[in-house]
Amino acid sequence: MxxxxxxxxxxxxxxxxxxxxxxxxxxxxxxxxxxxxxxxxxxxxxxxxxxxxxxxxxxxxxxxxxxxxxxxxxxxxxxxxxxxxxxxxxxxxxxxxxxxxxxxxxxxxxxxxxxxxxxxxxxxxxxxxxxxxxxxxxxxxxxxxxxxxxxxxxxxxxxxxxxxxxxxxxxxxxxxxxxxxxxxxxxxxxxxxxxxxxxxxxxxxxxxxxxxDLPGLVGANLTAYERITAAVLATVQQHSGSVDDLLSRVSVRMGVRTGSPAAAVLNRAVVSAHLTELQAQKQVQCVTEHHRLVFRISP
Incomplete structure (x- = not known):
């Protein structure tokens, strides 16, 4: 017990x-x-x-x-x-x-x-x-x-x-x-x-x-969060695409294993959140192409 x-x-x-x-x-x-x-x-x-x-x-x-x-x-x-x-x-x-x-x-x-x-x-x-x-x-x-x-x-x-x-x-x-x-x-x-x-x-x-060690824990987390943002940005720079397209590529880039539908939608939300952050920074933009939402690098 x-x-x-x-x-x-x-x-x-x-x-x-x-x-x-x-x-x-x-x-x-x-x-x-x-x-x-x-x-x-x-x-x-x-x-x-x-x-x-x-x-x-x-x-x-x-x-x-x-x-x-x-x-x-x-x-x-x-x-x-x-x-x-x-x-x-x-x-x-x-x-x-x-x-x-x-x-x-x-x-x-x-x-x-x-x-x-x-x-x-x-x-x-x-x-x-x-x-x-x-x-x-x-x-x-x-x-x-x-x-x-x-x-x-x-x-x-x-x-x-x-x-x-x-x-x-x-x-x-x-x-x-x-x-x-x-x-x-x-x-x-x-x-x-x-x-x-x-x-x-x-x-x-x-x-x-x-x-x-509060500073150490905060630092480790901020480093991890920034690593995700950087991975999402680098992926969009190489391949514009839908959230699902980008999720697949980001997962490979970061060595993520998606073992269940629940994990897939959770990871999809993470990529979506970082895309929204990058859009607010005017680094990516959201457009529609062939009836899909697509994210690409801002001109």
Whole structure:
């Protein structure tokens, strides 16, 4: 059975494919931050919380990707009185999870895109604004870090900073060269902006191990994000084409293996985001050719 790992006084995390954070409220309860992909992760999380002598007091989802809120439903079956909080736009997706594969596919998604990796069970999330909040008896700071998701929060708990998916651990960056984002320009601004936070001791990414080296982690992520932009630009310089044309070439250039339809639409979104960033910089343009959207180098 997985055990909670301490991050600071009254603050733990459950390691996993996605990390879950557990914060004691001083009254025997604990705020759960991100509940993982599915029932299996949620079950481990509840057992670990119980073993620590705590019970859930509320749930906070930093964003609406299925691997961060897929465990909500299992936890709410056990404790239906719990309130689920999320950033406003992300709360809408958590309440209506079909929005995620619908957005990625652009139409009613086929069965291959309705798996747990893109379509989590619905849960009744309430929108919560950024800033200082008290959730489940825990005082914390919610910091907007859009880019990976449209409306994501990082969470600061004193000297502990849970950055969610604003920053990735080094292994995750290496494993996923096309690091997911909805807005690559905002992703870079959010990552760099985390350097302005003061009194940060321990940093925990949503995917990866905790670290005390915030500058190093930010630098590694910015380098990875810029590498994707450069690869997309170099590909367009060699071959104009549709997003799917460019995705195929970028994937080969970066050594990406696409093993499933879900991975394909996620990677397609990444290339699309970086194309939009390059278009805003007037380096590429979007035109229609032979009934297709085509991206090419700006004249």
């Amino acid at each position: 997985s055990a909670l790992v301490p991050l600071g006084p009254g603050i733990w995390y459950l390691p996993g494919a996605v990390n879950s954070v557990v914060v004691e409220n001083g009254e025997g309860g604990a705020l759960l931050i991100d509940t993982g992909l599915d029932d299996a992760h949620a079950r481990k999380l509840l057992r670990a919380v119980e073993s620590a002598g705590l019970s859930p007091s509320a749930i906070l989802n930093t964003h609406s990707h299925a691997d961060h809120h897929g465990g909500n439903a299992f936890i709410l079956k056990k404790s239906p009185e719990l309130t689920v909080y999320a950033p406003p736009l992300e709360a809408a997706v958590i309440n209506h999870p079909m929005l995620e594969p619908l957005m990625l596919f652009g139409a009613s998604p086929p069965p291959e895109l309705r798996t747990k990796f893109l379509l989590a069970p619905a849960s009744p999330a309430q929108p919560i604004p950024p800033g200082r909040q008290i959730l489940g008896g825990v005082e914390l700071d919610l910091i907007p870090v859009p880019g990976h998701a449209v409306d994501m929060y990082a969470v600061q708990l004193g000297e502990v900073l849970y950055v969610a998916d604003a920053l990735f651990g080094l292994e995750a960056l290496a494993k996923h060269p096309l690091t997911f984002c909805s807005d690559s320009a905002a992703q870079k601004v959010s990552a760099a902006g985390l350097m302005e936070l003061s009194s940060v001791g321990v940093i925990l990414p949503g995917h990866g191990d905790p670290t005390v």
